[in-house]
Amino acid sequence: MWKLDKISKNDVTIVLPTLNEEKAIGLVIDELRKEGYNNIIVVDGYSSDRTVEIARSKGVKVIFQKGRGKNKAIKTAVKYVKTPYIVVMDADYTYPAKYIDKLIELAEEYDEIIGARIYGRKNIPLINRFGNKILDITFNLLFGTNLKDVCSGMYLIKTNIARSINYEMSGFSLEVELAAHVASTTNKITDIPIKYRKRKGKPKLSKKHGFTILKDIIRLTWRYNPTFFIMIMGSIIIIPALIILSWVAIELIFFGIKHHVWAILGSTMATAGITSLTLAILSLYL
Numbered sequence: 105m106w107k108l109d110k111i112s113k114n115d116v117t118i119v120l121p122t123l124n125e126e127k128a129i130g131l132v133i134d135e136l137r138k139e140g141y142n143n144i145i146v147v148d149g150y151s152s153d154r155t156v157e158i159a160r161s162k163g164v165k166v167i168f169q170k171g172r173g174k175n176k177a178i179k180t181a182v183k184y185v186k187t188p189y190i191v192v193m194d195a196d197y198t199y200p201a202k203y204i205d206k207l208i209e210l211a212e213e214y215d216e217i218i219g220a221r222i223y224g225r226k227n228i229p230l231i232n233r234f235g236n237k238i239l240d241i242t243f244n245l246l247f248g249t250n251l252k253d254v255c256s257g258m259y260l261i262k263t264n265i266a267r268s269i270n271y272e273m274s275g276f277s278l279e280v281e282l283a284a285h286v287a288s289t290t291n292k293i294t295d296i297p298i299k300y301r302k303r304k305g306k307p308k309l310s311k312k313h314g315f316t317i318l319k320d321i322i323r324l325t326w327r328y329n330p331t332f333f334i335m336i337m338g339s340i341i342i343i344p345a346l347i348i349l350s351w352v353a354i355e356l357i358f359f360g361i362k363h364h365v366w367a368i369l370g371s372t373m374a375t376a377g378i379t380s381l382t383l384a385i386l387s388l389y390l
């Protein structure tokens with residue numbers, strides 16, 4: 105067996121979540137085999153097309169998920185994994201299998217390595233690209249990370265960590281739930297640039313999922329870093345404080361009117377807000 109540093113391809117199980125991917129699943133499995141990956145599990149969400157039949161005809165283990173959504177699919181699949189590492193990969197042929205080697209290269213150093221869709225971005229619909237950007241910025245701000253593509257559908261994660269996750273968030277928030285857990289526990293999370301191809305078959309992601317994921321990022325902040333959450337909420341008081349202080353200043357400078365009580369109130373609010381903000385930043389980065 106060809107070795108990649110100390111970790112071999114046999115130490116990795118490729119988990120492919122599928123929901124009606126008959127156009128892609130065969131190609132995905134063939135490509136994985138060509139790259140030398142033989143531990144493959146298809147976790148199906150009760151496809152009504154030929155997905156399961158095709159996967160089985162290629163000699164791949166097929167299991168059926170408990171519950172609904174991609175999140176529960178992975179929750180089911182991790183119980184069947186016998187290797188120390190898992191690579192989750194969307195089964196729509198968008199993620200080239202050759203990058204798995206690159207993910208493995210970093211697997212000893214990190215708990216999660218994301219394949220960031222840096223090349224072939226034109227294959228992501230414009231609205232999704234925009235939505236992803238907002239989710240990345242929000243996630244990085246709230247979890248103190250510097251990830252380029254937190255919603256990517258291709259990543260390596262240590263099996264024992266994947267087993268310790270709650271899988272409580274909505275279906276497509278799986279990726280942010282995993283990343284939030286790793287970022288706020290060991291913080292051993294990184295990414296590598298990969299290429300994204302045009303999907304085969306029909307897309308399943310609707311626009312409203314973006315908002316659900318955003319809401320879930322905030323819920324996850326509350327779960328993993330409540331101090332930050334409370335402090336960042338407290339720091340919002342800076343906004344009314346600045347409005348009051350500006351008004352006091354304008355009245356004083358242009359009209360010579362002094363508003364002592366408002367000035368004290370504004371300053372107190374500003375001080376509280378700045379203190380809160382400082383504590384929020386400290387709780388995130390220290």
Ligand SMILES: Nc1nc2c(ncn2[C@@H]2O[C@H](COP(=O)(O)OP(=O)(O)OP(=O)(O)O)[C@@H](O)[C@H]2O)c(=O)[nH]1
Pocket residue numbers: 120121122123124125147148149150169172173174177193194195196198257275303306307308309
């Ligand atoms: N088992 C299972 N797999 C799912 C479910 N929903 C989606 N998938 C699979 O999860 C992967 C990601 O879903 P996609 O539809 O590709 O979502 P996306 O990549 O965010 O968006 P598009 O590629 O633009 O549709 C694909 O392999 C889907 O077949 C589900 O409920 N259960």
Ligand SMILES: [Mg+2]
Pocket residue numbers: 194196198257303
């Ligand atoms: Mg996809």
